[in-house]
């Protein structure tokens with residue numbers, strides 16, 4: 001596992017946008033797995049700026065979602081489909097056709113999960129998977145004690161994650177869904193290059209356990225230690241509990 005410490009979130013965003021730019025110049029139709037939440041925003045902003053300036057041609061890039069809430073009505077502004085369209089697909093000038101995600105409103109959610117794993121494989125696999133990390137060490141929405149071999153499936157969010165995410169729902173926890181579809185840890189480990197960004201002091205414990213703790217399902221992100229080419233980018237605050 002490669003660990004890179006950067007001064008702040010903006011520098012982390014720049015560094016990862018550079019990595020994506022290099023990938024797109026080698027493989028213009030690369031499949032980029034994207035996370036939502038606050039952490040990756042500096043990456044998307046830096047990448048969109050490169051596209052606008054002409055430094056990066058992302059016109060053939062393909063985008064896929066890491067996870068999705070279950071049960072939000074289609075078009076809900078906080079469904080991750082809406083978020084990824086707003087924060088990634090549109091700013092990069094891509095069309096909706098270049099974008100895939102699990103169907104959180106499917107009647108048969110289990111079938112939708114299996115279909116999504118198949119679709120990722122049929123698309124040739126994820127070239128670079130962006131990840132954030134939960135304060136409890138989750139990646140995607142693989143909460144503590146998720147199987148390290150798990151596939152895309154429905155998961156129940158912990159109370160802590162619902163509290164953390166209430167800020168996207170007018171600080172009203174009752175509006176935060178209880179269930180999500182998430183790529184499994186096994187699915188994430190199949191990506192060719194998982195890249196985790198963690199910023200802020202609130203992530204320092206989770207980062208220390210991910211990087212320096214044992215590989216254990218209680219800290220799902222620690223599974224990245226098993227990947228031959230995983231990168232963890234942390235700002236100084238998130239790195240503050242590393243030895």
Ligand code: F6R
Nearest residue numbers: 035036037038039132133134140
């Ligand atoms: C979201 C996701 C989550 C977040 C994590 C951190 O698609 O997969 O694992 O990355 O909850 O969220 P933020 O970045 O908002 O602290």
